[in-house]
Amino acid sequence: xxxxxxxxxxxxxxxxxxxxxxxxxxxxxxxxxxxxxxxxxxxxxxxxxxxxxxxxxxxxxxxxxxxxxxxxxxxxxxxxxxxxxxxxxxxxxxxxxxxxxxxxxxxxxxxxxxxxxxxxxxxxxxxxxxxxxxxxxxxxxxxxxxxxxxxxxxxxxxxxxxxxxxxxxxxxxxxxxxxxxxxxxxxxxxxxxxxxxxxxxxxxxxxxxxxxxxxxxxxxxxxxxxxxxxxxxxxxxxxxxxxxxxxxxxxxxxxxxxxxxxxxxxxxxxxxxxxxxxxxxxxxxxxxxxxxxxxxxxxxxxxxxxxxxxxxxxxxxxxxxxxxxxxxxxxxxxxxxxxxxxxxxxxxxxxxxxxxxxxxxxxxxxxxxxxxxxxxxxxxxxxxxxxxxxxxxxxxxxxxxxxxxxxxxxxxxxxxxxxxxxxxxxxxxxxxxxxxxxxxxxxxxxxxxxxxxxxxxxxxxxxx
RNA sequence: UCCUCGAUAGCUCAACGGUAGAGCAUCCGGCUGUUAACCGGAGGGUUGUAGGUUCGAAUCCUACUCGAGGAGCCA
Numbered sequence: 001x002x003x004x005x006x007x008x009x010x011x012x013x014x015x016x017x018x019x020x021x022x023x024x025x026x027x028x029x030x031x032x033x034x035x036x037x038x039x040x041x042x043x044x045x046x047x048x049x050x051x052x053x054x055x056x057x058x059x060x061x062x063x064x065x066x067x068x069x070x071x072x073x074x075x076x077x078x079x080x081x082x083x084x085x086x087x088x089x090x091x092x093x094x095x096x097x098x099x100x101x102x103x104x105x106x107x108x109x110x111x112x113x114x115x116x117x118x119x120x121x122x123x124x125x126x127x128x129x130x131x132x133x134x135x136x137x138x139x140x141x142x143x144x145x146x147x148x149x150x151x152x153x154x155x156x157x158x159x160x161x162x163x164x165x166x167x168x169x170x171x172x173x174x175x176x177x178x179x180x181x182x183x184x185x186x187x188x189x190x191x192x193x194x195x196x197x198x199x200x201x202x203x204x205x206x207x208x209x210x211x212x213x214x215x216x217x218x219x220x221x222x223x224x225x226x227x228x229x230x231x232x233x234x235x236x237x238x239x240x241x242x243x244x245x246x247x248x249x250x251x252x253x254x255x256x257x258x259x260x261x262x263x264x265x266x267x268x269x270x271x272x273x274x275x276x277x278x279x280x281x282x283x284x285x286x287x288x289x290x291x292x293x294x295x296x297x298x299x300x301x302x303x304x305x306x307x308x309x310x311x312x313x314x315x316x317x318x319x320x321x322x323x324x325x326x327x328x329x330x331x332x333x334x335x336x337x338x339x340x341x342x343x344x345x346x347x348x349x350x351x352x353x354x355x356x357x358x359x360x361x362x363x364x365x366x367x368x369x370x371x372x373x374x375x376x377x378x379x380x381x382x383x384x385x386x387x388x389x390x391x392x393x394x395x396x397x398x399x400x401x402x403x404x405x406x407x408x409x410x411x412x413x414x415x416x417x418x419x420x421x422x423x424x425x426x427x428x429x430x431x432x433x434x435x436x437x438x439x440x441x442x443x444x445x446x447x448x449x450x451x452x453x454x455x456x457x458x459x460x461x462x463x464x
Numbered sequence: 465u466c467c468u469c470g471a472u473a474g475c476u477c478a479a480c481g482g483u484a485g486a487g488c489a490u491c492c493g494g495c496u497g498u499u500a501a502c503c504g505g506a507g508g509g510u511u512g513u514a515g516g517u518u519c520g521a522a523u524c525c526u527a528c529u530c531g532a533g534g535a536g537c538c539a
Contacts (some may be wrong), residue, residue, distance in 0.1 A: 031498055038498050051499080069490090087499055106474070110489045111500050114475060117531065172538065209539090234537060235465060247539065326535090337535075390539065435539030448532095460530090 001077060005045035009080060013090055016080040023050060023076045023092060024100065026128065029111045032066035039068070039097075041076065047133055047281040051083075051091040052076050058095055070111055071103030071128070116451055123455050123464050131290070134282035135444050135452055138275055142440060145274035146227055146248055149267055155250065156221040159228065160210030165202055166414050173233040174205035175243075206231035211249050211431060212365075212418050215394060218251035218429050219421055225250040227436070235459055239448040240386065240438065244457040248439075251431035257367075257376040257393045260430035261353050264380055264389050265306045268351070268439070272302045275443055291445030297383075298443070300350070307352040311374065314339075314354050317347050334361045337386060344381040351382045364404040365418075366392040367428075378432070385442045391432020398422035 003022045025043030039052040052074075056062040068074070078094040108122050109129060119126040126132045147157065163177050179199040180186065186194040195203040210226035217224040230247040250263060276283055276298060287294045309317070318329040318339055323346070327336040335343075335354070344352050356374040359366075366375035380389035395401040401422055405412060412419065440452040450456040455464040 029500070031501060033498075033501095034495055036496065036498090038501090040499075053497080055496095083497095086497080105490050107489095108474070110475070112475070112488050113500080118475065120531095230539080232538075236537060237465085238535085238537090239533080241538070245539070387539065433539060438539060 006041075006043045006048065006050045007045035009050065009090060010046055010048060013080075013082065017082055017090070018079065020077065020079055020095070021092070023052075023078075025050070025074060025076070027068055027070055027072045027074060027103075028128075029070060030066070030068050037066050039065075039074070039076075041074065042128075042133075044133075047130075047137060047279070047285065048088075051088050052078065052094050052097070053091055054094040054097055058093070059097060061097065064099070065097045068099065069103055069105060069107065071107040071109065072099060073101040073103070074098065075100050116448065120450055120456075127454070130285060132451070134279075134285050135440070135446060136454060137282050138279050138444055139440050139452060141278050142271050142275050142443060143227070143436070145271045145278075146267070146436070148274070149270040150223075150225045150250065153223065155223045155225050156217065158210075158214060158217045158221075158224045158226055160207065160213040160217075160226045160249075162207055162229065163200075163204050164207045165200065165204050166212070172208050173235075174208055175231050175233045177204045177206055208232055209247070209249065209433060211251065211433065212415070214249050214251040214431060215418070215429065216421055218253045218431070219425065219427070222253050223250070224252075237459055239450075240441075242437065242449050242453060242456055242458050245449070245453070246436040248434040248436055249431060251429060253429040254427050255393075255430050256428055257355060257378060257430055260391050260393060260432055261306075261308065261355075261378055261380075264353075264378075264391060264432050264434075265351075267434070268380070268388070269302050271439065272298050272443060276302075286445050294445040301382075304350055306380070307348045307350060309343075309348075309352060309354055310356045311335075311354055311358065312356065314343055317343065321347065332358050332360070340379075340381045340386055341383075344386075345383045349383070351380060351388075353378050353380050362392070364408045364410050365394050365401065367395045367397075368400055368404075376430075380432075382442060384447075385438050388438050388442065389432050389434050391430065393428065393430040396422055396426045396428045398426065 001020060001022050003024065004016060006023065006025065009016055023041065023043060025041040028040040028042050028049050031038045035056040037054055039054065040049045041052050042049040054062065054065055059065055075098040076092060076094055077096040078092040080090060081093055082090050109125050114129070119129065119132070127136055150157070180193070180197065186197040188194045198204070207230060209230065210228065214224055214226050226249045228246060229244060231244055233243065234241065252259060252263065283295060312331065314335065315329060315331050321342065323342055325336070325338055327338065329339065343354070355378045356369060357377045358373060359368060359375045362375050362377045366377045368375055376393035378391050379387050382388045395404065398419060402419060405415065405419070437449050437452050441447065441449060444452065446452055450458060
């Protein structure tokens with residue numbers, strides 16, 4: 001007898017109607033009655049669950065089946081029947097139901113509403129709920145969409161290192177990677193830890209960004225992207241920060257800030273459209289139970305052009321607004337979260353690129369503009385999530401870059417290779433970083449980053 | 465790291481100085497098409513931890529732990 005998945009049954013119903021099949025899955029809900037009952041069975045192949053109908057005069061073990069609980073695993077044998085007048089399109093009339101693995105009555109996941117906080121404490125089980133089933137399917141589909149978007153356009157996927165010798169990229173606190181004895185590390189004569197005795201013969205950390213290495217590849221392959229894990233040891237306690245997250249970092253040569261923004265906008269729209277097309281059941285569920293505006297908002301985003309304003313214009317908009325802010329608005333200070341939210345949610349009402357920030361508040365590698373005060377940087381702000389993307393045109397002029405590195409105390413020894421990229425055919429190039437989880441939050445309407453990561457790592461929390 | 469709020473049954477919450485309750489879940493019974501089914505019944509608690517105030521504390525006070533929201537930092 002053919003073992004079929006729920007996804008096959010839903011996608012190819014006509015092929016299976018009237019057929020005897022086997023389905024394996026887990027009970028979401030069992031509603032037994034006197035002489036018959038219904039099991040909602042989920043096998044993970046599709047967001048939707050399958051209804052199993054079982055009857056007393058069809059099953060030898062009717063009493064046993066009627067007593068099975070949520071979470072138990074089953075092998076179900078039966079006939080596929082279309083049910084056009086019912087809530088579900090098809091069901092299985094069981095001829096045999098075998099218990100594959102029982103699930104005792106203290107199973108934490110019950111067919112009722114649970115809080116997201118509780119489910120985080122049982123992260124090993126929460127993927128069996130509708131919400132997390134939807135979120136993690138979308139995460140998988142979106143990851144594939146990212147690859148497809150770049151691959152279709154001829155980008156090379158580069159695996160930049162996870163362990164880095166650089167500790168001065170300015171992107172946040174880093175996690176030390178070491179094999180030294182934490183209790184009794186070897187010391188230099190003047191009493192400091194002697195990292196020359198460490199595994200790599202030097203101090204090493206987990207990467208906070210693959211950008212610098214991606215630049216090296218962009219200057220060989222033209223268009224590249226990274227997509228991998230990133231680590232920040234920042235003591236951030238917010239719904240938008242995790243210690244371990246995935247970042248997408250494209251880098252394009254012979255290109256400036258304008259091309260960079262065009263790429264960012266196209267990528268965001270592509271991923272949104274792809275997920276809406278490939279995960280309609282999941283998106284409908286999220287639209288109904290998480291955020292009623294979700295689909296409307298995403299459709300709008302996918303069809304409208306993103307706004308573009310300069311930092312200087314943003315300051316003017318904020319200064320002219322009647323809104324009162326907790327933090328003062330003045331040229332030269334970075335935009336606060338409240339300012340960013342006002343811009344994207346109230347003043348403009350859609351995603352907006354803010355460009356050309358003052359040099360002093362941005363990273364050393366961003367290209368200085370002709371005004372001598374600003375750099376060719378861009379942040380993409382989106383309603384609800386805030387900063388989704390940060391990018392820039394990179395400083396390709398060796399003398400300018402060296403000057404910025406010296407001014408900002410970036411080690412020329414450690415990053416000599418980075419400077420050398422400018423010396424040997426260093427054309428203008430640009431790139432950006434997207435927090436993959438923030439993209440998923442935006443797509444799924446989920447407001448906490450811990451709920452879009454299978455097993456999240458945050459300050460003081462590394463369970464599972 | 466800072467500010468604010470919270471922690472009571474497996475889960476979601478009520479009780480706000482005077483005998484700790486409800487809904488859901490679980491268990492038992494009923495029910496011929498259910499859809500987070502429905503109807504009846506039962507079990508289930510050192511009120512986050514440690515101290516203090518009081519005749520009496522879930523309730524008031526202190527510290528700690530954990531969680532949430534906001535801020536900073538960022539993606």
